[in-house]
Amino acid sequence: MDYAAVGATHAPDLMQYPPEHSIPAEESWRIGSGEERFQIAGEALLSWTAQRAAGLSLQDVRPAAGPAYAGVTFDEEGTPIAPSTRDVEQRFDAEGTPFVGPGMTIRLDGRVGGMRADAELRVISVTEERRHIGFVLGTVGDSVVSGEESFDLQWREDTDEVWFTVRAFDAPVGLLYRVLPALVKRRRRELFARYLRAISPLYATPL
Template sequence: MRRGTFREGTVDYAAVGATHAPDLMQYPPEHSIPAEDSWRIGSGEDRFRRAGEALLSWTAQRAAGLELKDVRPDAGTAYTGVSFDAEGAPIAPNRNQVEQRFDAEGTPFVAPGMTLTLRGRVKGMRADGELRVISVTEERRRIGFVLGTLGGSVVSGEESFDIEWREDTDQVWFTVRAFDAPVSLLYRLPGMVRRRRRELFALYLRAISPLYATPV
């Protein structure tokens, strides 16, 4: 199991990590609107690994037409030492903490504590924002990360992206969850937050496996 979590710094919302709460859809953070969608994107370990690699190299965001700018790894994630599980066995540090990876364009892969700027529009709706990577998970059957807003966005909140290789069925699923509280006046109009989120989800989900994705 490999995990990295950023616990310092300031985001512009209070419920950090709430996208992983089981009851997010029933009890979202105050004043926010929750959203969740999930697609089956194939089966087997190879599909899982390929989808995970795509996810951690920002494929979902880029395919949504968003431009990544000013991507800055957190200076404190170079190495944090070895931790131990409940039985006292050592846990290997997250590889993002040991060696920063880069894609073909030289952009760093997702890593805990990283900050970045997204610029772009989705169906005419702004998707700009200053973001921080709250956590990264790399496990044998789960790969994912959480993004939280720092400011400069029309909404305030969090997104989580997870690739899961299910042991019981061998199927690979991609799930995106979010909660958004409107910031700009336009997005306080009824339906605007949900519309923006629906369009983003559609692009994210198709990006990871455009040939094999099957809507639930």
């Protein structure tokens, strides 16, 4: 990773106390209700639909070496938990691209709102539970920003609603972004909007 605060997107106080020199962002949307909606959205999320629909191209997808690696996980307060040693079954989409997997490294290429979005990224953790599906993606290098994104789907037991939450922090790396931090926020807003359209093109309701 090219940043120190690995896993910080799961910190409860991310928006108040982001990693040094970084700009935090968070959005949540209600995207429907019920188990079927949750499962369909989860399948889309773990098959890289959000990234592809954002106009980004997946290149050089490299699963983690060894079947035992399961990535870092976090408790409800955002505290890291020791990595699991269980084997994780690898799945593939219709084009043969591996689903999101812990420890996987990928290359994304493309532009968002006219701004460069190329980067090498690593999947830090993956969550697949009965009511919670998500993963954390962090930069490894060759990006205009350094930082992390977390993608989470929650099927709430009390209301039956399905919510999609994306959290991120970006530290400017490229010269233009260091000089004009507002571009970092603009780039992030555009990414969030595209992620939402990808996971829920019909049912989005802002929080």
